[in-house]
Amino acid sequence: DTEVTQTPKHLVMGMTNKKSLKCEQHMGHRAMYWYKQKAKKPPELMFVYSYEKLSINESVPSRFSPECPNSSLLNLHLHALQPEDSALYLCASSREGNRGRIRDEKLFFGSGTQLSVL
């Protein structure tokens, strides 16, 4: 199974809503990522988790809150978003070993959640 599964595929929310994006992989990967991709732009890194610990936060606003409950799951909690946060949110995973000292930069991406904030 070489798949990264993201739910929901589409999400429309108001600026006062609270919602969560979910990501799951069963490849045994210990690094998981959230990327944001605006239309006609490249993916931009938001967060990296390594062995269920947050290792990179690319100065993302606190209205985005990541969570890694276990090695297979990654969530992104959304609260009080702005219309400019509308984008495709991509989850990815990669192998890591030796508690993060062995890295594999080959990322496997999910199909994303297309988010619209009204």
Place this chain on the structure above:
Amino acid sequence: EDKVVQSPLSLVVHEGDTVTLNCSYEVTNFRSLLWYKQEKKAPTFLFMLTSSGIEKKSGRLSSILDKKELFSILNITATQTGDSAIYLCAVANTGTASKLTFGTGTRLQVTL
């Protein structure tokens, strides 16, 4: 700050043509360069290049890296309509986590 520039930004070719996509980069402590194909949503992995001058090949696609001149090319021969997609180039540095910096992509359209 790491930087990746791809050219052309978009390209329209006829089925059967050969295309060459370019990627140049500036990165501190280069580790690898990767090519991805993004058709609708999920970028799918094509190649990872770490050494200069060694061609990676998969069917009609091939890629090569020049670490001296800091660029890579992706070749697609005998293009098919199914090759229509955005092709993303990304670089990784030797930092403490697997962090990719992506280029803006080349949008390829293959017409009949």
